[in-house]
Amino acid sequence: MVVAVLECRCRILGSTSLKDKRRAVKSGLSRIRSRLNLSVAEVGSQDDRQFADLAVAGVGSGSRVVEQELRQAQSLLESIEGLEIIDAEIAFL
Template sequence: MVIGTGRVLLKLHGVKSLKEKRKIVKSITGRIKNSFNASVAEVGLNDIHERAEIGFSLTGNDQSMINSVIDKIFNKIDAAGLAEIIETDFEIFTY
């Protein structure tokens, strides 16, 4: 079993309220869930309207496939153009 986890730190431009932030975060997390069948949530910076921290996890049986999907998730977030990616990190665990 292979488990991949990732975290993305985002800068939200022009966002002036937590309501606007939630709309963007919901859109990003929904796209990831629908496209990659991953578990996704906002995991930090909940009260700061200019930043968002999103975490996700995946399971599978092939490490290279999990690594590829993680890269695709990062690319999809970037391509959406809803926020600027400040930082990304990920880990892959094999059991």
């Protein structure tokens, strides 16, 4: 069994309020949940309107498969309008 986590530090472009931030973050989270078999959550910077810390977790039988799914999740986040990934790192537990 392989467990891995993708941690992303994101900048929310053009966000003037927490409501704007929530819209961009929620869009990314729902896309990942609906298209991939992964768990995802905002894990930091909840009170900062311009930054978001997101974590995506996956479990599988092989590290290659889990890493591929996490890379797909990162690509989905990159495609969200108004959301820019500053830093992303995959860690195997």
